[in-house]
Amino acid sequence: MTDEHILVKTAAGIGFAYTIECPGRPDCDSRIECHKDHKVDGRDADDGPDDCEEGDPWCGAEEWEFHGAFHLWMSEYGWTIPAGDCGAKTHPWLYDTASDLLHDRPPGRYPVRVSWAEEIFDLDLLEVQP
Incomplete structure (x- = not known):
């Protein structure tokens, strides 16, 4: 499965929280x-x-x-x-993967490509065109 989602970074106390917004079917094939x-x-x-x-x-x-x-x-x-729901939204690696990807970016909404290779979960930041 490879598809585009929105990765949301928000301020949470002294750190950050990350969530994924899923486009739903047929674009998400979890x-x-x-x-x-x-x-x-x-x-x-x-x-x-x-x-x-x-x-x-x-x-x-x-x-x-x-x-x-x-x-x-x-x-x-x-x-x-x-699956009944998007696997990226509840994946145990979401926080670590997202924090590595957005460590130098401010809170906001970022388009990402979710990639699955067997059990390996990855996020790729998509550049937003001006």
Whole structure:
């Protein structure tokens, strides 16, 4: 997932607080691990598209429909489905990542790109055009 969000820096006591404003779907594609069984024609697909038997229909497919929902394979999480909320808003690294990114910037609203590479969460500051 890669998408644009707004990172908000506000004064909080002697420090700062950071929050993320999410654009919502379809621009935010935050995902969570699906804990249901993943079977196709009675064959177990839980090990994903790279560890399957020749002839398994999901072999090599990063996306597949199971139990009526489209899933995306992420090697760290297995089969994932869209999350109910934005994962960036509650990510445990938000404060550290945001404070590193905006350490020399005043409180305000900053456009950022949220990037996910498996479980790695990152923010990139987007330059605002005058």
